[in-house]
Amino acid sequence: MRIILFGPPGAGKGTQAKLIEKEYNIPQLSTGEMFRSAIKNQTPLGIKIKDILDAGKLVPDQTVVELVEEALNDEKFLNGYILDGFPRTVPQAKAFEERLKKNGKKLHSFLSLEVPDEELMKRILSRGEGRADDTPEKVKVRLEVYNEETAPVLNYYKQQGVYRAIDGLGTIEEIYARIKKVLDN
Ligand code: ADP
Secondary structure, eight states, X not given: OEEEEEOSTTSSHHHHHHHHHHHHOOOEEEHHHHHHHHHHTTOHHHHHHHHHHHHTOOOOHHHXXXXXXXXXXXXXXXXXXXXXXXXXXXXXXXXXXXXXXXXTXXXXXXXXXXXXXXXXXXXXXXXXOOOTTOSHHHHHHHHHHIIIIITHHHHHHHHHTOEEEEEOOSOHHHHHHHHHHHHTO
């Protein structure tokens, strides 16, 4: 199964991706985690993008697309994957669809975790992961960037017929149960 887990910052994509990964045995790929690890290890990529992540802005499409395409070539993703944090712009979505088409593959579902803005801010500020972009000002930037650049990806996938809305309010288990229902159908 090829799954995109979509949603605003703080919607719980990473948490739910890990649960799906465990139960369905499908590896996840998180662009945010890849970037944070590159920064931590001070790789050339990490050095290039540190300021962007710290500011809450988006890494340029070309950089992200190249990185994801390369990563997905790993054979562990041959039978499926969960994408967390990608695609985050319409050009990224188009590049990804292009790749699927080229490989004769199909997306199983585009799961959109829906959570109101006030709740997102609350969740991020209380999760205390110590991320440089988890301050009130940076979260505000990330939510703005989400609304302007990422939300249009929703419409793109609604047109593809794989879009499924998931109510992202409730306990982790409740939300996961909603996801399972969609995936098991
Ligand atoms: P969140 O969803 O909570 O913002 P992520 O871990 O998904 O956290 O992303 C953290 C940061 O990594 C983003 O604010 C952005 O700077 C960068 N990033 C992650 N994925 C992408 C992407 N697909 N395109 C551009 N930038 C990205």
